[in-house]
Amino acid sequence: MEDFRRMAIFAAVVQRGTMSAAARQLDMTPSAVSQHIRQLEKEAGINLLHRSTRQLSLTDAGQRFYVQCAAMCEAADRASAELAAERQQPSGELRLSAPAGFTQHAVPALGDWLRQHPGLRLRLLMDDKPIDLIEARVDLALRFGHLPDSSWIARPLGRSPTVLCAAPQLLAQLSELPQHPRDLMDLPWLDMNRSEPPQINALWQHSPSGESFQLQVTPQMSSNHRAAVQQFCEAGLGLALLSAHDVTASLRQGRLLRLLPQWDMGQLDIWAVTAQREALSAKVRQAIEVLRQYFAGLEGMQQSL
Template structure:
């Protein structure tokens, strides 16, 4: 590495025409520049510069050596420019990890932004199982719910209320709407679960009266895929706690009905997770803002400002 530094100093001396001018350019002392030149020539065993009181001239070996040093400096300048461009404009490949339930949101959230930047490529990794961002070389990950402790950096994009849903045909077969969480204990449940324990433990609160209720049920069906739970619910196979931003369309179109709307059933946070906090390239910074703007406008969401854990 010291040789590279001396090669860069040598190129600056040649281009500036004197060691003192090169020293000013490099923010060094003239004696330090002169010492580097002597060490460079000693290591090479050749004279590279003829020195006089008025000027410096290159030897034949020095001329050939300067050509290679200048090429090295130009390559370094291009590398720095590439990094600067990466900071300013989205380019290259963005590796984005997201749960499979994000499938229906991917195009409306990212499509227009991707079209605006033809030099940007998107690799979308859809998987409900959390993956190691470093090992998978992921630039940005979407995470839903509570996050485990880690060295990664999380920025909250929004918060979605959890609501109790059932299909109209299930309600017709059941005969009456439940009026209290206690009425739900013997009913068929559908649940999102990634663990081995199938039991659902729920804590609900009625804000108007501050009444609280604990509910434990054994679901009839579980899946690690959020969309699968919603599809079973829409098919009339049971009750499910679903995120408001996922079911707004189904509620409007009558495929689902909301139950116990006066009870608070919690919320689910949506996070943008990156392996590091600082020096994010433009493609990651802009993707976070694009996703935040999308979730702010999305029906059923309670928008949140950025928050780092």
């Protein structure tokens, strides 16, 4: 590294014309600059400069050596400029990991931003399994729910209430609509579940009275894919606890109906996760903000975490 520094000092001396001018540019003393040049010549075993009381001039070897030193400095300047641009303007490839359930939100959340930055390439890795950010070279991970302890840095994007849903055709088979969680025990259930065997174990609270109820049922169908659970629910195959930001359109269009709205069934926290806290590139900083704004604009979302 010291050799590279001396090469840069030599290039500055040639470009500025004198040791003193190069010293001012490099914030060094003229004697220190001179020592570096002499050491460079000593290690090379050849003179690089002709010295006189008035000026410096390059030897033939010094001229050829300067061309390479100047090219090295230009490459270093370009590398620094590239890093500076990376901090200011989204560019290059953004590797974003997200659960499969984010599929329906990917285009509305990121499409316009991607269109505004033609120099940006998006690599979207959709997987419900936890992914190692370092091993997969992931710049940003979108995570839902409780986060296990780790060294990753998590930034909150929003909170989506959990709502109990059923399709109209399923409810039409009942003599009356459920009025209390105990009325749900004998109905078919669907669940986003990775446990073995699958089991729903939820504690709900009645907002007006403060009453609590522990629900324990075995789902007839479970999946590690949130969208699959919603599709089965819309087909009338069972009840499901779903996230408000996923079912807004289905509730509005009547494909699903919400049950027991006065019962608090929990929330799903949404996080932007990175491997480091500081020195985030422009593409990562902007992606986090774009996602935060997107989730903030979704109907039913809560912003405070």
